[in-house]
Amino acid sequence: xxxxxxxxxxxxxxxxxxxxxxxxxxxxxxxxxxxxxxxxxxxxxxxxxxxxxxxxxxxxxxxxxxxxxxxxxxxxxxxxxxxxxxxxxxxxxxxxxxxxxxxx
Amino acid sequence: xxxxxxxxxxxxxxxxxxxxxxxxxxxxxxxxxxxxxxxxxxxxxxxxxxxxxxxxxxxxxxxxxxxxxxxxxxxxxxxxxxxxxxxxxxxxxxxxxxxxxxxxxxxxxxxxxxxxxxxxxxxxxxxxxxxxxxxxxxxxxxxxxxxxxxxxxxxxxxxxxxxxxxxxxxxxxxxxxxxxxxxxxxxxxxxxxxxxxxxxxxxxxxxxxxxxxxxxxxxxxxxxxxxxxxxxxxxxxxxxxxxxxxxxxxxxxxxxxxxxxxxxxxxxxxxx
Numbered sequence: 001x002x003x004x005x006x007x008x009x010x011x012x013x014x015x016x017x018x019x020x021x022x023x024x025x026x027x028x029x030x031x032x033x034x035x036x037x038x039x040x041x042x043x044x045x046x047x048x049x050x051x052x053x054x055x056x057x058x059x060x061x062x063x064x065x066x067x068x069x070x071x072x073x074x075x076x077x078x079x080x081x082x083x084x085x086x087x088x089x090x091x092x093x094x095x096x097x098x099x100x101x102x103x104x
Numbered sequence: 105x106x107x108x109x110x111x112x113x114x115x116x117x118x119x120x121x122x123x124x125x126x127x128x129x130x131x132x133x134x135x136x137x138x139x140x141x142x143x144x145x146x147x148x149x150x151x152x153x154x155x156x157x158x159x160x161x162x163x164x165x166x167x168x169x170x171x172x173x174x175x176x177x178x179x180x181x182x183x184x185x186x187x188x189x190x191x192x193x194x195x196x197x198x199x200x201x202x203x204x205x206x207x208x209x210x211x212x213x214x215x216x217x218x219x220x221x222x223x224x225x226x227x228x229x230x231x232x233x234x235x236x237x238x239x240x241x242x243x244x245x246x247x248x249x250x251x252x253x254x255x256x257x258x259x260x261x262x263x264x265x266x267x268x269x270x271x272x273x274x275x276x277x278x279x280x281x282x283x284x285x286x287x288x289x290x291x292x293x294x295x296x297x298x299x300x301x302x303x304x305x306x307x308x309x310x311x312x313x314x315x316x317x318x319x320x321x322x323x324x325x326x327x328x329x330x331x332x333x334x335x336x337x338x339x340x341x342x343x344x345x346x347x348x349x350x351x352x353x354x355x356x357x358x359x360x361x362x363x364x365x366x367x368x369x370x371x372x373x374x375x376x
Contacts, residue, residue, distance in 0.1 A: 002123060024135050025194075033367070034176075034178055072140055072141035074136055102112075102116075
């Protein structure tokens, strides 16, 4: 989380709202460890990562929804039959990503 | 539990203050069941915020120091009165960063300082030579100390998360740095030099009264065996050795390895 603080501060100073996504659980093999974070702004900026690129686009969309609703959200990503070719993790693991708005 | 709940801004500013002052700190967040999104900031002897249940706050506060000591963050289930399913709390820890103390403000020390900063180390560079020990040469370093090794060691406390790289190539700097650090709890002490230099160096350290155990702690020639030739490559070789040591690994090629790719060796064993 420390690594994305400069971006979060800069975006907020510029007037954007910001959501932070954090890997809170990893099962099996996954590209980024627990604690990896990604920040997304209402202006469409993105910093950091929660996987090796496999689910960042999906998390970006979820983060936009979290910014609209103000409600934090826990999302599970992994290889399932219907997700294998969609937003599944290439490495075969499962991750849980918590997406929350940065609030006052 | 009286008074107004602290604002998120206050919690964020206390977190950033703790990070800046190298205070061990943890942030707990309810991620499933219970009051999702509720946060507790855990500082030494103090907490801010709350997870929506006082016994839960206490249980999480009790678990945080062990996670901090192991440099781990994880989601744990807690049984909370009134919730049939466990409430899951993500405990993110921010242990103070390790320090890299570099003796010898030489060419190799410049990429080493830069790369170590990128890896999250606090970097201190020390050299008695005023021409070399300058902030201009080490813009990324947290501290540049112009002084002899004994002067530097009087100013810098060597902790179990201190890593020492001795790079000056000159016995009149290298040996006091080695003698001054081999008896400390430093996690790593590496010294540059050829195999011949290191034979002489080990003999002189013994003559200076260092024990065989202390001399055996020295990693010399410093770095992993990757054929490093340029200052940048040597910096990678040194940091590779430091990362491997931090994680209890040998530093070989993953092609030839088995088990888990990431993290400490004991986690790899526990995961099998």
